[in-house]
Amino acid sequence: MMRVRIDPRFVPPMFITLILIVAHTTFGILEGLERTAIAIVSAIAAELALGRMTWGRWPHPASAYISGISVGILVRSPFVWPYVFASVISILTKYVLRLDNRHLWNPSNFGVSALLFLAPDTVTLLSIQWGNNIWPMAVIWMLGFVIVWRVGKLHVSAAYVVAFVVFAFVRSGLTGVPWQAALAPITGPMYQLFIFFMVTDPKVAVRSKSGQVVVAVVVAFVEMLFRLNEVIYAPFYALFLVGPAALLIERAIDRRQAPAVHPAAG
Amino acid sequence: MSRTLHLIWTTLLVAMLVGVVVINRSIVESRRAAAAAESGDLRRGFRFEEVSAARGVRFVHQAPTFDAKLEHIMPQIASMGAAVAVADFDRDGWLDFYVTNSGEGSLNALYRNNGDGTFADVAAAMGVADVNRPGTGVSTGAVWGDYDNDGYEDLFLYKYGRPELFRNDGGVRFERVTDRVGLPAWVNSNAAIWFDFDRDGWLDLFLGGYWSESVDLWNLETTRIMPESFEYAENGGRNYLFRNLGDGTFEECAEAMGVATRRWTLAAAAADLAGTGYPDLFLANDYGISELFANQEGRGFVEVGVETGVGRSPKSGMNAAFGDIFNDGRLAIYKTNISEPGVLVQANDLWVPRGLTASGLPVFENLATTMGVDLGGWSWGAQFGDLNNDGTLDLFLVNGYVSAGERTSYWYDFAQIAVGHNRIIGDARNWPAMRGRSLSGYQHSRVWINDGQGRFVEVAQEVGVTDTFDGRSIVFADLGNRGVLDAIVANQKGPLLIYANRVAPGRHWIAFELEGTTSNRSAIGARVEVHWGGRRQVQEVSGGSGFSGQNQRRLHYGLGDVDHVDRVVIRWPSGRVDTLESPAVDRLHRVREGE
Numbered sequence: 001m002m003r004v005r006i007d008p009r010f011v012p013p014m015f016i017t018l019i020l021i022v023a024h025t026t027f028g029i030l031e032g033l034e035r036t037a038i039a040i041v042s043a044i045a046a047e048l049a050l051g052r053m054t055w056g057r058w059p060h061p062a063s064a065y066i067s068g069i070s071v072g073i074l075v076r077s078p079f080v081w082p083y084v085f086a087s088v089i090s091i092l093t094k095y096v097l098r099l100d101n102r103h104l105w106n107p108s109n110f111g112v113s114a115l116l117f118l119a120p121d122t123v124t125l126l127s128i129q130w131g132n133n134i135w136p137m138a139v140i141w142m143l144g145f146v147i148v149w150r151v152g153k154l155h156v157s158a159a160y161v162v163a164f165v166v167f168a169f170v171r172s173g174l175t176g177v178p179w180q181a182a183l184a185p186i187t188g189p190m191y192q193l194f195i196f197f198m199v200t201d202p203k204v205a206v207r208s209k210s211g212q213v214v215v216a217v218v219v220a221f222v223e224m225l226f227r228l229n230e231v232i233y234a235p236f237y238a239l240f241l242v243g244p245a246a247l248l249i250e251r252a253i254d255r256r257q258a259p260a261v262h263p264a265a266g
Numbered sequence: 267m268s269r270t271l272h273l274i275w276t277t278l279l280v281a282m283l284v285g286v287v288v289i290n291r292s293i294v295e296s297r298r299a300a301a302a303a304e305s306g307d308l309r310r311g312f313r314f315e316e317v318s319a320a321r322g323v324r325f326v327h328q329a330p331t332f333d334a335k336l337e338h339i340m341p342q343i344a345s346m347g348a349a350v351a352v353a354d355f356d357r358d359g360w361l362d363f364y365v366t367n368s369g370e371g372s373l374n375a376l377y378r379n380n381g382d383g384t385f386a387d388v389a390a391a392m393g394v395a396d397v398n399r400p401g402t403g404v405s406t407g408a409v410w411g412d413y414d415n416d417g418y419e420d421l422f423l424y425k426y427g428r429p430e431l432f433r434n435d436g437g438v439r440f441e442r443v444t445d446r447v448g449l450p451a452w453v454n455s456n457a458a459i460w461f462d463f464d465r466d467g468w469l470d471l472f473l474g475g476y477w478s479e480s481v482d483l484w485n486l487e488t489t490r491i492m493p494e495s496f497e498y499a500e501n502g503g504r505n506y507l508f509r510n511l512g513d514g515t516f517e518e519c520a521e522a523m524g525v526a527t528r529r530w531t532l533a534a535a536a537a538d539l540a541g542t543g544y545p546d547l548f549l550a551n552d553y554g555i556s557e558l559f560a561n562q563e564g565r566g567f568v569e570v571g572v573e574t575g576v577g578r579s580p581k582s583g584m585n586a587a588f589g590d591i592f593n594d595g596r597l598a599i600y601k602t603n604i605s606e607p608g609v610l611v612q613a614n615d616l617w618v619p620r621g622l623t624a625s626g627l628p629v630f631e632n633l634a635t636t637m638g639v640d641l642g643g644w645s646w647g648a649q650f651g652d653l654n655n656d657g658t659l660d661l662f663l664v665n666g667y668v669s670a671g672e673r674t675s676y677w678y679d680f681a682q683i684a685v686g687h688n689r690i691i692g693d694a695r696n697w698p699a700m701r702g703r704s705l706s707g708y709q710h711s712r713v714w715i716n717d718g719q720g721r722f723v724e725v726a727q728e729v730g731v732t733d734t735f736d737g738r739s740i741v742f743a744d745l746g747n748r749g750v751l752d753a754i755v756a757n758q759k760g761p762l763l764i765y766a767n768r769v770a771p772g773r774h775w776i777a778f779e780l781e782g783t784t785s786n787r788s789a790i791g792a793r794v795e796v797h798w799g800g801r802r803q804v805q806e807v808s809g810g811s812g813f814s815g816q817n818q819r820r821l822h823y824g825l826g827d828v829d830h831v832d833r834v835v836i837r838w839p840s841g842r843v844d845t846l847e848s849p850a851v852d853r854l855h856r857v858r859e860g861e
Binding site: 030032050053054055076077078079081082085088089092093095096097098114115116118119120121122123124134137176177178180181182183184185187188190227230231232 | 267271272275276278279282283285286287289290293294579607608609610611612613634635640641675677678679681682683685686687688689690691693695696697698699
């Protein structure tokens with residue numbers, strides 16, 4: 001029997017597309033398919049144009065597809081322009097905000113965070129349940145964990161989830177809010193995208209496995225600090241700050257540990 | 267990557283980030299009302315003046331206090347109940363209005379128009395004041411309709427509790443007939459309308475459920491009473507449809523007619539949207555999608571929300587109003603939702619018919635953003651009406667959820683719980699305590715005037731609407747028989763406001779008060795198309811619209827500077843069509859079916 005091998009780069013896009021199709025056909029989660037389509041097309045077009053002009057070759061569109069579809073799912077706005085801007089800004093950051101030949105931010109994390117911060121009157125975030133029973137959530141969690149396990153990032157997602165739960169109880173203890181309410185956000189679909197596609201982005205992760213776990217925990221910790229200050233988009237802002245900081249710290253450590261090169265006297 | 271290319275991309279990124287700020291700001295500016303103007307300023311063609319005290323109306327709404335298990339979130343649980351409905355209950359030619367109260371033991375008010383610009387509360391004398399006694403629930407709204415066709419408007423009162431029907435006995439008293447007409451013992455409702463869905467000449471009644479009817483909010487057996495989802499909840503109260511049997515009783519037929527859903531209904535309105543001659547039913551539902559029930563020639567309803575476009579995107583629906591905003595003879599639907607900068611921008615919906623489905627139903631397109639009526643804060647009631655008599659329908663919206671501590675906000679905690687799974691959001695115990703904080707409080711109402719070119723312009727401050735109470739119900743009525751639409755606003759835990767309207771001179775109008783003979787006597791469902799100066803506008807007599815509101819039954823048309831009406835076509839609910847040729851302008855026409 002012929003065995004079908006799937007290019008691993010297509011696995012995350014296929015998974016996120018599956019989530020989208022199931023969620024929208026079942027619950028109508030999107031503002032409209034056309035807006036999500038606009039976000040995807042904008043991201044891919046930007047990627048193709050920028051990649052071609054920058055590197056002289058056509059880049060693989062999988063990454064841009066994930067950025068675009070993430071924007072299309074996460075951004076909620078009655079206007080069309082935020083979908084275009086968030087997607088194009090996401091892709092642009094990959095070409096502008098670079099260090100040692102790698103980009104610093106998860107693209108859609110940057111694009112969405114920028115829109116939320118700069119356009120609070122017209123842009124918000126997906127903040128609802130998909131449906132009202134446990135099965136869609138359970139299926140997405142299981143599939144999500146299988147996917148991140150396959151791409152070797154299960155430890156990152158798991159570390160973040162455990163840390164979030166622990167910090168939720170800490171927040172509950174500090175604020176008097178019921179622990180169920182403190183935990184509630186992680187049961188929502190926004191977090192499913194965040195946990196499986198943003199925190200785990202290999203392009204912006206530190207190299208060591210233990211380092212990745214530490215970064216995930218620190219993201220959850222900074223998120224807790226934001227939440228204690230009632231910042232609604234806490235996880236996005238936390239990742240926005242912690243992700244690049246971790247890369248910069250890793251770079252500094254690398255430089256310190258690298259053997260010093262002394263020019264020959266003469 | 268070359269330095270030049272990197273510089274170009276960097277410049278582009280910065281430009282786009284700046285662009286985000288600029289576009290966001292420009293949208294906010296475009297939606298912002300012009301500054302308040304001098305009281306004599308009529309540059310918008312009209313101006314409101316708040317006159318409730320001068321007119322003898324000093325009504326302040328009181329909220330209920332439910333079971334102590336809800337104490338921590340009481341302000342939002344007890345956040346509805348301020349309502350107002352207009353009718354000329356004593357047939358003296360002057361419009362009166364009924365106002366609901368919601369405190370346990372509080373009194374509702376029936377303001378009779380004295381005809382001299384003042385009002386007197388006659389609710390106690392007429393027997394419709396003391397309706398909030400402990401154990402019977404509290405009022406959340408009322409609608410007028412002549413269910414027995416005796417020529418006098420009867421009063422249906424819906425509550426979180428026992429609904430009541432009062433028969434108008436010749437305009438001199440009301441007789442409580444609840445026990446003999448077949449109403450359920452307990453319904454937690456925020457919406458009801460009269461309409462003759464089967465066109466048999468007798469008014470039927472739709473009653474929407476909000477909290478489950480099994481819930482007694484004063485004596486909770488469980489705290490698992492909350493919506494199971496913020497946008498997909500179907501665990502609300504059931505809807506009821508009472509068919510008028512014509513003998514003073516009703517038959518409950520929601521299940522058989524296909525409207526017995528459980529979607530936390532907050533507003534209902536009926537009109538012939540599909541062009542069948544039968545009224546279709548639109549429901550704005552909290553925590554979910556809207557529903558549009560297409561009338562199957564009186565034999566039942568089919569839900570067509572997805573097919574027609576209005577029931578696809580779940581939001582927090584709170585209003586249902588119809589208006590021929592383009593003067594093309596087709597009714598658009600305005601549904602309000604929640605918009606809170608930085609948290610949740612659902613935006614309001616303006617569903618405009620743009621075509622037909624394969625089965626001949628209208629296909630609606632949401633033009634709220636295009637036309638500038640999308641952002642209204644935590645929006646509640648809204649109504650269409652020609653406020654400046656220029657010949658196009660304008661829009662008045664009231665808003666604000668809970669105004670408590672100033673510069674405090676419950677939004678973070680609200681957003682946190684709202685996303686939770688049903689095991690979390692569905693239990694009131696899990697909701698964070700409000701602790702005196704506001705939730706979208708102190709908001710400014712919106713008054714959007716229709717420029718006739720496809721845009722609405724916000725002018726509330728400029729025309730004198732400056733209050734920041736928590737508005738719930740807004741209705742229009744020509745209280746002084748002056749040929750203008752005055753506005754009455756019922757505020758939650760706030761005063762009832764009367765905005766008297768003053769329209770610039772030189773603007774003409776025409777109005778119609780219909781009386782059915784073969785049709786239901788209130789003529790609810792009658793469709794009137796006025797043709798003047800090459801223009802036309804359609805309105806339908808309504809048995810309730812907006813949020814917990816009912817406008818005057820009269821239909822009011824502004825004509826601009828045109829002083830001649832060519833023709834008026836009246837299609838009665840019975841199907842009969844009467845045509846008036848060149849009726850006089852600047853006057854109210856009383857028209858009986860077939861005469």
